[in-house]
Amino acid sequence: MTCRRFAEKSPDDCLSLIRMSLKATQMSTTGTQFEGSVPHIFITLGASGDLAKKKIYPTLWWLYRDKLLPKNTLFYGYARSKMTVEELRDKCHQYLKVKPEEKEAYEEFWKCNQYVSGNYDSRRDFELLNQALEGAVRGQVANRLFYLALPPSVFDQATVHIRNGCMASKGWTRIIIEKPFGRDAASSEALSKHLSSLFKEEQVYRIDHYLGKEMVQNLMTLRFGNRIFGPTWNRDTIASVLISFKEPFGTQGRGGYFDEFGIIRDVMQNHLLQILSLVAMEKPASIHPDDIRDEKVKVLRSIPPLALGDTVLGQYVGDPAGEGEARLGYLDDETVPRGSSTPTFALSVLSIKNERWDGVPFILRCGKALNERKAEVRIQYRDVPGDIFNGDLKRNELVIRVQPGEAVYIKLMTKTPGMTFTMEETELDLTYGSRYKDAKLPDAYERLLLDVFCGSQMNFVRSDELSEAWRIFTPLLHKIETEKIQPIPYVYGSRGPQEADEKCAQCNFKYYGSYKWKNPAEM
Ligand code: NDP
Ligand code: BG6
Numbered sequence: 001m002t003c004r005r006f007a008e009k010s011p012d013d014c015l016s017l018i019r020m021s022l023k024a025t026q027m028s029t030t031g032t033q034f035e036g037s038v039p040h041i042f043i044t045l046g047a048s049g050d051l052a053k054k055k056i057y058p059t060l061w062w063l064y065r066d067k068l069l070p071k072n073t074l075f076y077g078y079a080r081s082k083m084t085v086e087e088l089r090d091k092c093h094q095y096l097k098v099k100p101e102e103k104e105a106y107e108e109f110w111k112c113n114q115y116v117s118g119n120y121d122s123r124r125d126f127e128l129l130n131q132a133l134e135g136a137v138r139g140q141v142a143n144r145l146f147y148l149a150l151p152p153s154v155f156d157q158a159t160v161h162i163r164n165g166c167m168a169s170k171g172w173t174r175i176i177i178e179k180p181f182g183r184d185a186a187s188s189e190a191l192s193k194h195l196s197s198l199f200k201e202e203q204v205y206r207i208d209h210y211l212g213k214e215m216v217q218n219l220m221t222l223r224f225g226n227r228i229f230g231p232t233w234n235r236d237t238i239a240s241v242l243i244s245f246k247e248p249f250g251t252q253g254r255g256g257y258f259d260e261f262g263i264i265r266d267v268m269q270n271h272l273l274q275i276l277s278l279v280a281m282e283k284p285a286s287i288h289p290d291d292i293r294d295e296k297v298k299v300l301r302s303i304p305p306l307a308l309g310d311t312v313l314g315q316y317v318g319d320p321a322g323e324g325e326a327r328l329g330y331l332d333d334e335t336v337p338r339g340s341s342t343p344t345f346a347l348s349v350l351s352i353k354n355e356r357w358d359g360v361p362f363i364l365r366c367g368k369a370l371n372e373r374k375a376e377v378r379i380q381y382r383d384v385p386g387d388i389f390n391g392d393l394k395r396n397e398l399v400i401r402v403q404p405g406e407a408v409y410i411k412l413m414t415k416t417p418g419m420t421f422t423m424e425e426t427e428l429d430l431t432y433g434s435r436y437k438d439a440k441l442p443d444a445y446e447r448l449l450l451d452v453f454c455g456s457q458m459n460f461v462r463s464d465e466l467s468e469a470w471r472i473f474t475p476l477l478h479k480i481e482t483e484k485i486q487p488i489p490y491v492y493g494s495r496g497p498q499e500a501d502e503k504c505a506q507c508n509f510k511y512y513g514s515y516k517w518k519n520p521a522e523m
Pocket of ligand 1: 244246399405407408409427429430431495501511512513514515516517
């Protein structure tokens, strides 16, 4: 590891950020990175688009600013629009959150940027891009990272042209892709075949940005680094597992895009299923990316395909008493086709047919236009057998809150302090905001893009994982679409359809409504 920027800056947060990546890199079959001063070129295809300006360029700038990238990293934008680097900079600027003291570094960052305009279906344009990339490093060994921030319609052509005309002649080439990875098992299989005809699996980095979130990454440590959880992490002790994603806003004018996919493809089949596989998998032989992903695939293979009866679907309607956007329902979004039955809320109950989990419902629940922003894992333990407390006990719950306000807490019973023998529900609470006051938690994309530089595929989706995910969801999705299953209306800003709570109750998830948390920060 000879990266100057790493060497110059080594605060604790930076070190913890990179530690796992580095370990994995050293073990990776792709070899170590950042050797000497080998130039790296990061090429964003679709540089004029929304994802590029809101996520990719800000992430590149933050990594550059924090000196986490290899020295001699250059950034190339490529898209059809004719633009200068200055115009690109203006487009992205508001999302880069530059502080006054960072101005100098910011100017330097943009000096490392270039923009090339070209079509995605033109071999000649990609050859010209290649010439520009070759020219930038003057025949030296240089590694290339292509980020495909492109719509699916041009994906196939662009990847063929990269393969035929734009691979690094000296050095490695890696391809980073974003969902949607197909629409169902068949289209995903076709995409995987297409990619594998062009690139080796170790060159392909499929992003699921939930794998870059602090608490999702913490699942492995919590589970396999603590003796207290291991022996109870199974069907004998755990009653049910609820994994939730909630957003307090609707489609915000992007309904046209959303309507093609729906909430199951948008969130459940990828983000929530990835969390499930980390919660439910067996302990891997090591932290090598392939050992981890082997276990994730294995647990997915034990999950039967979902049926409609396992699922509650919802679609939000406007709240007449609400304000602004809350008054509008999904169907009021002008970009949504009239009468669309696309779900904006879904709850599905998965079962895992293996020795550890048989009989434990894994409830995945996600929705837009709900009452709060929240992503969490809720592991609910069984009732204490042989109760001696007159039925006053409430179940233990281990809650891992992914966002906002990262926290791990365990709800448990305790004797009420003092001259009394009553009991109450309380918690062992690890709230990051108070325990790790000065820690800077990097954005998920920062970690993931750095992983690609490092060559660690631990936090990326392998093709066999993807195909298992589609196997589980495709029959359900096809049924919903061919039979035009009508979602249950729920009011913007509510907790979703009542039927979803009923389903949780049927699936051995108990809600008591009696737990009261006092935020220590407010006491
Ligand atoms: P609760 O038992 O109060 O609630 C559990 C969850 O049940 C709720 O989050 C809610 O989630 C769901 N729920 C609410 N109403 C119903 C209903 N009618 N039927 C079924 N489910 C229902 O415990 P929590 O663990 O949520 O804690 C309460 C509050 O304290 C939370 O805001 C939590 O974040 C906070 N807290 C924070 C800690 C920290 O920051 N470290 C530590 C401990 C607690 P949903 O609407 O998603 O279904
Ligand atoms: C994306 C979905 O993958 O994740 C969006 O397409 C969703 O619909 C987003 O809003 C949520 O990400 P985060 O990081 O804000 O929880």
